[in-house]
Amino acid sequence: MLGGSGSFVTAFVASVVEAIEMVTIVVGVGSIRGWRSTLVGAASGFAVLVVVGAGLGTALTALPIDVLRLVIGSLLLVFGLQWLRKAVRRVARKGLAGDDDEELESGEGGEQRLGLDWTAFVLAFKGVLLEGLEIAFIVVSFGTAANQIWLAAIGGGSALVLVATLGAVFHGSLGRIPRSVLILVVGLLLSTFGTFWAADGLGVNWPGGDLSLLVLLGFYVLAATSLVLVERRVVGGHTAGATA
Amino acid sequence: MRRIGDWLVAFGRFWWDFVVGDDWTIAAGVIAALAVTYGLVHGDARPAWWLLPLGSVTLVAVGVRRADRREQEAAPSAEERSRDSAESPGS
Numbered sequence: 001m002l003g004g005s006g007s008f009v010t011a012f013v014a015s016v017v018e019a020i021e022m023v024t025i026v027v028g029v030g031s032i033r034g035w036r037s038t039l040v041g042a043a044s045g046f047a048v049l050v051v052v053g054a055g056l057g058t059a060l061t062a063l064p065i066d067v068l069r070l071v072i073g074s075l076l077l078v079f080g081l082q083w084l085r086k087a088v089r090r091v092a093r094k095g096l097a098g099d100d101d102e103e104l105e106s107g108e109g110g111e112q113r114l115g116l117d118w119t120a121f122v123l124a125f126k127g128v129l130l131e132g133l134e135i136a137f138i139v140v141s142f143g144t145a146a147n148q149i150w151l152a153a154i155g156g157g158s159a160l161v162l163v164a165t166l167g168a169v170f171h172g173s174l175g176r177i178p179r180s181v182l183i184l185v186v187g188l189l190l191s192t193f194g195t196f197w198a199a200d201g202l203g204v205n206w207p208g209g210d211l212s213l214l215v216l217l218g219f220y221v222l223a224a225t226s227l228v229l230v231e232r233r234v235v236g237g238h239t240a241g242a243t244a
Numbered sequence: 245m246r247r248i249g250d251w252l253v254a255f256g257r258f259w260w261d262f263v264v265g266d267d268w269t270i271a272a273g274v275i276a277a278l279a280v281t282y283g284l285v286h287g288d289a290r291p292a293w294w295l296l297p298l299g300s301v302t303l304v305a306v307g308v309r310r311a312d313r314r315e316q317e318a319a320p321s322a323e324e325r326s327r328d329s330a331e332s333p334g335s
Contacts, residue, residue: 070278227301
């Protein structure tokens with residue numbers, strides 16, 4: 001019995017990690033840039049995933065996942081660092097509460113295509129596609145190894161449904177968080193995942209595997225805090241100089 | 245033929261604006277950091293996990309300073325502001 005449920009449990013636990021990464025990106029981007037474009041992007045990513053999964057089946061493992069990780073990770077890192085730069089300047093000037101009425105409002109710098117905020121669409125699309133592919137790889141790998149592909153598929157699917165439901169239930173509470181904090185947090189998360197995936201795609205061995213994501217996040221939090229403190233002194237110096 | 249050319253230029257410009265944004269140094273820096281990381285991993289087989297996080301933080305710090313400098317250059321100096329307010333008819 002335990003052997004029978006083994007591939008379900010393994011696929012479920014491994015997929016939960018990937019699903020958390022996926023839902024974190026979607027909820028974070030949706031909270032800042034607006035939900036419509038983010039959800040359309042997430043749904044499009046999921047649709048591509050279903051088509052690729054149905055088309056390739058167990059041949060999914062032949063896809064060059066390292067190249068996908070490198071490309072998607074690099075793009076997320078570039079976006080993440082740009083958001084982090086804006087967040088550091090904003091928090092240094094206005095504090096974490098900030099003003100919600102200006103340049104980093106939802107849609108800022110966002111190219112509009114087909115009535116959608118393209119930034120939100122692409123970030124959600126890529127997050128869902130990459131993480132969804134990783135869940136599919138987990139399911140196919142564990143499922144074929146144990147010859148229990150359906151049990152593994154149910155495990156991976158359950159993990160995704162559980163984490164997505166939790167994300168949907170708690171996303172409303174994000175509306176009460178100041179926008180400056182959200183921009184900072186999403187910048188930190190995109191930079192963390194982007195760094196991890198891009199380096200992983202190049203063949204870097206992260207000490208501790210997936211756990212190094214937490215260390216990376218802690219490193220970026222410390223770095224962002226230091227940059228905000230330095231920038232606050234710089235801004236204070238400019239203001240004092242201008243009023244003198 | 246010309247329409248295709250215009251479309252390709254617009255397509256390229258869109259992706260440039262979309263990915264590179266208002267500070268090209270971040271995208272260029274990430275590419276450079278990835279290239280060096282690749283060299284370390286596949287050339288010398290040395291641990292290279294530290295390079296991208298350190299490089300990224302450096303890029304943000306440089307980006308913040310560049311944005312500050314641009315803002316300072318665009319803003320009028322205190323002397324210019326006091327001269328403008330002295331010359332304005334309402335003052």
